[in-house]
Amino acid sequence: MSILDGKVPGGPIETKWSNYRVDMKLISPTNKRKLRVIVVGSGLAGASAAASLAELGYQVDCFCFQDSPRRAHSVAAQGGINAAKNYQNDGDSVRRLFYDTVKGGDFRAREANVYRLAEISNSIIDQCVAQGVPFARDYGGLLDNRSFGGAQVSRTFYARGQTGQQLLLGCYGALSRQIGLGKVQMHSRVEMLDLVVVEGKARGIITRHLVSGRIARWAADAVVLATGGYGNVFYLSTNAMGCNVTATYRAYKRGAYFANPCFTQIHPTCIPVAGEHQSKLTLMSESLRNDGRIWVPVQPDETRAAADIPEAERDYFLERKYPAFGNLAPRDISSRAAKEVCDEGRGVGKLGRGVYLDFSDALARLGKGSIAGRYGNLFEMYEKITGENPYQRPMRIYPASHYTMGGLWVDYNLMSNIEGLHVLGEANFSDHGANRLGASALMQGLADGYFIIGDTLGNYLGSAELAEVDINHAAFADAENSVRAGIKRLLEVNGRRSVDSFHRELGNIMWEYCGMSRNAQGLRKAIDLIAELREQFWREVRVPGTNESFNVALENAGRVADFLEFAQLLCYDALSRDESCGAHFREEHQTPEGEAERNDEAFSYVSAWQFTGVGSEPIQHKEPLSFDNVALATRSYK
Template sequence: MKLDAKIPSGPIAEKWSKHKFEMKLVNPANKRKYSVIVVGTGLAGASAAASMAELGYNVKAFCFQDSPRRAHSIAAQGGINAAKNYQNDGDSVFRLFYDTVKGGDFRSREANVHRLAEVSTAIIDQCVAQGVPFAREYGGLLANRSFGGAQVSRTFYARGQTGQQLLLGAYSALSRQIGLGKVQMYPRTEMLDVVLVDGHAKGIVVRNLVTGEVKSYAADAVVLATGGYGNVFYLSTNAMACNVTAAYRAYKRGAAFANPCYTQIHPTCIPVSGEYQSKLTLMSESLRNDGRIWVPKSADDKRAPNDIPEADRDYYLERKYPSFGNLAPRDISSRAAKEVCDEGRGVGDTGLGVYLDFADAINRLGEDTIRERYGNLFDMYERITADNPYKVPMRIFPASHYTMGGLWVDYNLESTIPGLFVLGEANFSDHGANRLGASALMQGLADGYFVIPYTIANYFAAAGAKNLSPDGKDFKRTEDEVNERTRKLLSINGKRSVDSFHRELGKIMWDYCGMARNRKGLETALQKIPELREQFWQDVRVLGTNEELNMSLENAGRVADFLEFAEVMCEDALDREESCGAHFREEYQTEDGEALRNDKKYTYVAAWEYKGVGTKPELHKEPLEFENVKLATRSYK
């Protein structure tokens, strides 16, 4: 396997323009001869499907949800970044680029990040034109807020529902193309494999989740926009059905998986309340604009939060990072929370929680202003915990939230399988070892609206329209493999539920490959995971048949893939003997407990090649070159 990132030459600010000019085009009359499959209809998938259909390509779009509007992008609360500099506070494309590279702890590809910052401004224009109701000032212009890891206000938002409104915008564009007949939409349909013909991705095998029918679809290219793998931890802020399956099956067919150990733990989630817990709920990072995070100074202090006087409180983020304070980036804030809880100063029944306090902000701005800014988040918090955050501080704790790792892609967003493109959270490209808040929405829409429509033409023009039939032998062979696997899952008839395996895997990953990792723990995980996988294939119980709606069967397939994928993640975490961004190896830290990078040895993207289940994957390295941002120790002090 050879990794060629295909980064255009020339100065960073001109690379994308130059590349757009140099790429081949498909003339308007020929576009209708090409077809493309898009899997996933979140921000990246829906925007890609709509934009490519508008250009004239024939698009087939697939999602496992009952409607394309339900993809998990919808849950993003806080906002979307764009280098508009509407606030006159010194923002620019270069600053957004710089902040993102720095926020990612110098482990992302400069050229991709710069392109992201460049197209960010057009995204906001596009969304406004679609009727996305962003927050506005009294003068009628767009409002902004600040977000972690930045010292300018560049985040656009729609109350606490920004992801929802952006997704509904992309969904409306997609719906329009479905209505016009340019997109064939297949909801409740799950991709279970990718089909290669002569080494190129030319189709997928899917299961109709209502009838159980397994079927192939052919196209001239396949685009995966299937999200991240945060549910490998079982408990995460992801939706219940988020999974690694589509990406993992592509990996098994030859797509390299990059930086799987970069998993973001979000600092502000509602703490776990019991064993039965099925998911964790995020409280938007935007709350850190007005909320102050603290724990009692003493581990023995068991008073109610409002009874603890100022002098006995430790506002640890403000103390340790005076210039960024409560707005320190996510990885740093999460680790700081873990640290104070490890010291026994955590709050709540479990001791796994810290306070997020709005008393000062309410005194300063009044309850009405706080309600206007965060009302729906406060309501959500109260519904879940039965505590009123206007009166008592919220309790929060870090939880698995986003995965920076993903399938390796070049500058064109093409994976190591020709014709297989990967967008949004499913790829690895833009966030390095840590993603800044309000950048996921930006990347999903950048990839879908403004990158793939250009780069796919370049592929089509070179590869030509094949008009393949999904009845060919490569399709049949892949279908047979999919059917065999389903048959196997249904025939085990063991004793344990699918969820019990998922929970156990999640615990292994959280304990040994979570917020902090070390060699011994990772080696333990690498021993436990294959044992658990073996048990799964001997003792899992999946009731019902294939020929019906069978949610246990769907889940079993997804958990089976997590049980293999988890090993790749641990191998990657073990290989990377440094701490960077969200990847914190306890062996590698500074005296005051900050991440200690090793730029000499690890300034590379780790791209793993599949070598068989239970066999260590082969590591390929894409060296990262920093020509525009000077490698430095990240400091938010």
């Protein structure tokens, strides 16, 4: 074990970033043109980084597995993006956004990163508006805000329920402009399958073209990963079908440390699972909790329809347990409370895994018109999926895997322990601690891509000693051979089970033992079950077809094979963090009322794990966390 240095600059927190920027190495425009940067991923973080780096003059290669960079899963974010503009004059400030984010993360994030994020938040809104992002406005023509996700100020900027889409289209526009100018080479339907490290520095990647199967080598002076999160380790999640851990996991296998993988966020308001066939879960915006009341029947195994259950036999459990925040309690707390009542046999819906989100009071109070004005599109979406009309009967919701706070370890420069490997957005671990607040993910992705990486990557490239390396270097041949061997192995198993059936089974294990609540015994069991399942996978999986074609089964097999290794790492981390904090709830550590009990004495650190071999326990490194600008407090939403 070693102690990791987050390389946080000195000085007061308010001036760390601005002072640090002044001292950074600059690179002249003529020299920037000679430097090549690889950006993997084209979501908010990747596209904003690729565009901004190209504007600065670097040669950029950008990769995405979708058919177009505009489809990255940032597109699906609904709620909004936070910024400390204080346009509403309600007492917001950079400091308050910083404080809320650190507290929301249950004091497991790096203070200096969060402060910088809050500081940059305002520039993001300026940038997006200048690009023509159609944020909601009031009748005076100024930007509108709403309150969101446990905040007491209105700091969330939004574009109806499609904020992520509109922000991504802003980035996509900026990226498209640079592609048109020839400054970015865009490679769509191309997947990264390995990282190439030369003399301790990240110098390239190996990719597979998803249409032709061509394996290619790409050399560069630095590599930026913006490949999103690993929520699909649970199989069912709100993530897109293609979201995967492969890029970050394979970097981990090449020596990059993986930090806090057990910090996974479960979102309370998703449409419940309807049956065995389910392929993904759909989020219903958290904003519904502003007017919907959450309840379950008092009696277990209730068979009556919602409307037939009298008021006295309903349990509005969030209002009962958390009178101050009620139905607006934070995501982790609301999710656990829903699981609890379902575990007691009081869940609703065919499979008993759901709670009611009831709008009848709001409909009586405000009328159908005004509810339709606020949530019309969400009500329609709900009806499309479930066939039930939420104006007439309560919605059913249940928590689902949504976002992952953990990711590759990075220092203040967003560089991993491998020099030249930078990690942005959801793919890194840095800003959300143990729990992310609503409307903070978009903020972080864009802060990293637009406003941080341009500076810190320049500083790295300006000071690093970079040997001449091209794709003929032995390290490229080595990485390519290992990619080819992996593909060959998948194609040769020739068993009888589909890739999906393994993924589904893995998801069940993870949800059962490493989901909303966890305990040591269950985690140990999960580690063994995953190992067994992995062995079975390599004996029984069937991947038809060849490498040299558009082979969706093969693509998916590679991703699931990585999840089958990564899931164990997640469980090891959850086991070693013997405390409850944020979204990580260890049953052994709760107050008599069932609330999470944090242990700051023993666990005020980031766990960063080093790969030691498939199936063997990884080595833990620690980055101690100190809180000099906020007082450690117990999160209370009662």
